[in-house]
Amino acid sequence: xxxxxxxxxxCHKGKIYTYVGYTNNLKNRLKLHNQSKGAKFTKGKxxxxxxxxxxxxxxDAMRKEYLLKKNFKLRKKIKNKNLSVVL
Numbered sequence: 001x002x003x004x005x006x007x008x009x010x011c012h013k014g015k016i017y018t019y020v021g022y023t024n025n026l027k028n029r030l031k032l033h034n035q036s037k038g039a040k041f042t043k044g045k046x047x048x049x050x051x052x053x054x055x056x057x058x059x060d061a062m063r064k065e066y067l068l069k070k071n072f073k074l075r076k077k078i079k080n081k082n083l084s085v086v087l
Contacts, residue, residue: 001058002054003056003057003058004024004052004053004061005020005021006030007051007052008042008049009079009083009086010045011087018079019033022058024058026049030047034046
């Protein structure tokens with residue numbers, strides 16, 4: 001089964017937010033985030049997918065998610081490249 005590491009972006013009360021996660025069903029996971037049934041941090045915001053990478057298994061996805069969460073330079077680069085999506 002393949003997994004995805006993804007990054008979402010949202011503009012809420014004039015501030016830009018990003019969220020990184022992993023899942024095996026990207027379409028359903030984004031739907032849950034936008035219905036405020038995802039992670040606590042994502043509740044009450046409208047999210048758009050700006051980055052995804054396919055992984056071969058869950059452990060690979062978890063490792064890549066952790067690396068993306070901690071790599072603030074890469075997150076900022078992805079965010080800045082996709083600002084037009086939320087503005």
